[in-house]
Amino acid sequence: MSLSIHEVPPTDAPLALLLLADPSESKVRAYLPGARCFAARVDGAIAGICAVVTHAQGRHELINIAVDPAWQQRGIGSRLLVHVIDTYRREGADRLEVGTGAFGYPLAFYQRHGFRVFQVDRDFFLRNYDEAIVEDGIQHRDMLRLALDYRPAH
Ligand SMILES: CC(C)(COP(=O)(O)OP(=O)(O)OC[C@H]1O[C@@H](n2cnc3c(N)ncnc32)[C@H](O)[C@@H]1OP(=O)(O)O)[C@@H](O)C(=O)NCCC(=O)NCCS
Structure with a gap:
């Protein structure tokens, strides 16, 4: 498997992939034009997006x-996450945040790379999404917010 990760214009980000992480097409379409996108390509085809x-x-x-x-x-998500973390570190960022409604393996995925919980946004998914989001039989209700501080005070 030949994996490469590069920044791509938002217009090149595959909507079908983005909808796996955020089922609201209107929300994706609202933030995508102002976002920076990073694509993981396997043998030239986009297999992951951030x-x-x-x-x-x-x-x-x-x-x-x-x-x-x-x-x-197969490690592609981790490689993509590390690429993005390193890109923002190199560019002098202070903080990279992320929110997740799933408290299983996605939580470990972020924590393993240095993200720490700083807030629980209760009922976030009930307030912000019309449709119920269910993963592994559990409905997302609260959003756990995590952050990677590049210059932690302690
Ligand atoms: C989250 C996601 C991007 C991870 O991508 P990936 O390429 O599968 O990630 P990796 O192969 O690097 O795996 C990362 C870790 O998660 C674990 N993992 C990944 N998918 C898993 C699953 N379905 N069940 C249990 N553990 C899982 C891996 O075992 C690995 O753990 P390890 O580091 O202890 O080996 C991918 O699962 C995905 O696209 N999910 C749907 C979209 C989504 O929900 N995104 C937002 C997450 S908050």
Whole structure:
């Protein structure tokens, strides 16, 4: 498997992949034009995508990350995450945030790369999504917010 990761224009980000991580097409279409996108290609074809938005100088949010189900659990998501973390570190970012409604393996996925929980946004998914989002038989209700501080105070 030949894997390469590069920044791509938002127009090149496959919507079908983005919808795996965020089922609201209207939300994806709203943040995508202002996002920076990073694509993981396997033998030239996009197998993973990550979108990052900037909220304030130095403060960024990883708003979407997804790997094609045919390619999941082969390390592509981790390689993509590390690439994005390293890109923002090199560029002098202060903080990279992420939110997740799933508290199983996605939580370990972020924690393993240095993200720490800083907030629970209760009922986030009930307030912000018309449709119920169910994963592994569990309905997403609360959003766990995590952050990677590049210059931690301790
Ligand atoms: C989250 C996601 C991007 C991870 O991509 P990936 O290429 O499968 O990730 P990796 O192969 O690098 O695996 C990362 C870790 O998650 C674990 N993992 C991945 N998918 C898993 C699954 N379905 N069940 C259990 N563990 C899983 C892996 O075992 C690995 O753990 P390890 O580091 O201890 O070996 C991918 O599962 C995905 O696209 N999910 C759907 C979209 C989504 O929900 N995105 C937002 C997540 S908050």
